[in-house]
Amino acid sequence: MNSKKQLVKGIDVSDTTLEEQKTLNSFYLREIGQPADFRESPDLSEYFFIEEIEDRWNAYEASRLAMQDYPTNAEDFLSWYNKLHMAHRKIVAPFFTRLAEHSTLEELTFYIAMENEVDGRFDDVISLAQLGMTGDMKLALAENYWDEMGMGSLEEMHTVLFTASAEKLRGIAGLSSEKIQVPSAALKNGNLLLMYALRRKYHPRLLGTLAILEHTAPYRFAKTVQAMRRLGIPEDVIYYHDMHIQVDANHGKQLIERVLMTLAKDNPDIIPELCIGCLVRYNVAVDYYNSVEAEMDKITLQKEKEY
Ligand SMILES: [Fe+2]
Incomplete structure (x- = not known):
């Protein structure tokens, strides 16, 4: 209510x-x-x-969002974006250090289950991001989409790989999906992409959100892989996460260079919308990691009580 x-x-x-x-x-x-x-x-x-x-x-x-003057040209937008990217990396670092170095199997499994709110329908979001585009930016999104499609191989489709990896991890941790409660902030994390993708007036915001999301993803995947290896998780479960360290670094780069920068150069009046997409994703992501960390604490406290 x-x-x-x-x-x-x-x-x-x-x-x-x-x-x-x-x-x-x-x-x-x-x-x-x-x-x-x-x-x-x-x-x-x-x-x-x-x-x-x-x-x-x-x-x-x-x-x-703090009152601010948004950049008015592509060059200024790029330096604005790079600053935001660095700030994002810094603010989420304590959570990912904990995940990589200290998380328990149950905590890690919970985090991966929450990631499903984004990764579960990510290919549809990318296809919606491509709608209405022409020229090279459409190709940039098409390449991203083809990667999501496992370059034509059913077993390599990212949604298929992710679901299988998350299921196996839940099996190892003995956690059923029904037992996992999704907090509001985790729902928001996935819903933001879907809202921006499905309401066409937010198209530029979606592109800003996707750029910051994919550009910051290699760091998150690297930390997740570190946690998985520390906990002795089998390599077939790690594969999806390990592969995204490279794949998303490229997606982030392509989104900035071929999509955001092209838009900012050709239509500087939409720069504020790109910025809002980046900033809202930043805030929603920070809330999301805070809520996941709070739930991880609860999981461990509950486990300690049981012993
Ligand atoms: Fe992917």
Whole structure:
């Protein structure tokens, strides 16, 4: 329930609740449902209610952004972006150091289960990012998409590899997926991509979000692999994570050089939207890692009580 309404200049900017994020998540998954589930796809009449939640969520995220003058040309945008990238890396470092050096098997398994909120439908997000593009930026996204497709090999499709890896890890840790509660911040982490991908007015924000997400991913995957090797996880479970250290470094580079920079050069008026996408992803990601860490603490406390 939305207990406290927060108004700024008459606009409701109160945060969305866990229930509202669950509503958004199931709605988005119905919007990109499988062909056989066509009967479940949303009815036009449902959009009004969904839009109200989305608008409030976007107003909440906007209220968290410090007033700033966004860059006005591509060159300034690149240095702005690089600074943000460094700040992002610094702020998430304590969480990933803990994950790499001290996490228990259960903690690591929980983290990987939460990553499914993003990785589980990532290929659809990339395909939606490509819609409407022309020229080289479309090719950049096409290459990214083809990587997600395992370059044509079913067994190498990233969603297939990720699901298999997460399942095996849950098996090793003895954790059933039903037992895992997804916190609101983890739902938001996945929902942000889906909202930006499915609402076309947020197309530039999606591209900003994807750039910062993929550009910072090699560091996260490297730390995850370090944790997995320390805990003696089999190499076939590690494979997906290890492979993304390289793959996402390239995706991040291509997104910045061939997509964001091209857009910023050709249409400098959309630079603020690219920036908002980067900044909102930054905030949502920080909340997400904080919430995962809090849940990891609870898991370990509970385990210690059981002994
Ligand atoms: Fe991938």
